[in-house]
Amino acid sequence: MLEIHGLSRHFNGRPVLAGINLSLSPGEYVAIVGESGVGKSTLLNLIAGLDRPDGGTLVLDGCDYAGLDEDALTRLRRDKLGFVFQAFHVLPHLTVRQNVALPLWLQGVDGDAADAPAQQLLDAVGLGDRAGSWPRELSGGEMQRVAIARALVHRPRLVLADEPTGNLDPANGARVLDLLATRIREAGAIGILVTHSLEAAATADRVLRLDATGLHG
Numbered sequence: 001m002l003e004i005h006g007l008s009r010h011f012n013g014r015p016v017l018a019g020i021n022l023s024l025s026p027g028e029y030v031a032i033v034g035e036s037g038v039g040k041s042t043l044l045n046l047i048a049g050l051d052r053p054d055g056g057t058l059v060l061d062g063c064d065y066a067g068l069d070e071d072a073l074t075r076l077r078r079d080k081l082g083f084v085f086q087a088f089h090v091l092p093h094l095t096v097r098q099n100v101a102l103p104l105w106l107q108g109v110d111g112d113a114a115d116a117p118a119q120q121l122l123d124a125v126g127l128g129d130r131a132g133s134w135p136r137e138l139s140g141g142e143m144q145r146v147a148i149a150r151a152l153v154h155r156p157r158l159v160l161a162d163e164p165t166g167n168l169d170p171a172n173g174a175r176v177l178d179l180l181a182t183r184i185r186e187a188g189a190i191g192i193l194v195t196h197s198l199e200a201a202a203t204a205d206r207v208l209r210l211d212a213t214g215l216h217g
């Protein structure tokens, strides 16, 4: 369960988010849309624990972020979160399969136990035959699919995706959105998709609009 109450964030005295409320149960997958600059990525960064709010509360599975120090937030991200951000953060010195297996390694799972699910996810995003490639050998869209496979490999409780299909052609975009929705529903995870595409947003269970007055269902 993700519970957000009265969340606010200012930058240089300028309010970006004010009084955001959102409550999501396991298995719920929502899309957040809204004008450029309204604060969608800021909200995802707060939910990911990569940034701290100026006010309000964030509680995931009973755990209040306010009580967590940086180490505890890092553990929360490692154990419970999968995220695909606009910058892919694919590591250049690891192969494609190693990049996807990384979240499992960080949980102490390695060898075949990490390689097999990593390969399965790569197959699912259409990159099964590129497992041994290096990131520099991939196109932007292929790299984005690696990032999506990596975000899902450890079956996270909370999946955050910021424009995950921004670099993809329609067929691969549809495939990735379908994979995201299927994985979230099958795992009973919570999913939040930030997108400008109403077509992409329609693949979630419901669409929320963020504007200066808050989130609207």
Ligand SMILES: Nc1ncnc2c1ncn2[C@@H]1O[C@H](COP(=O)(O)OP(=O)(O)OP(=O)(O)O)[C@@H](O)[C@H]1O
Pocket: 011, 012, 016, 034, 035, 036, 037, 038, 039, 040, 041, 042, 043
């Ligand atoms: N670290 C920061 N310091 C100062 N201002 C910031 C910072 N991060 C975000 N902002 C500002 O907060 C506002 C919201 O940015 P954010 O990236 O959350 O918007 P967005 O809704 O995701 O936009 P887009 O749809 O264009 O990606 C913007 O005006 C941005 O300039």
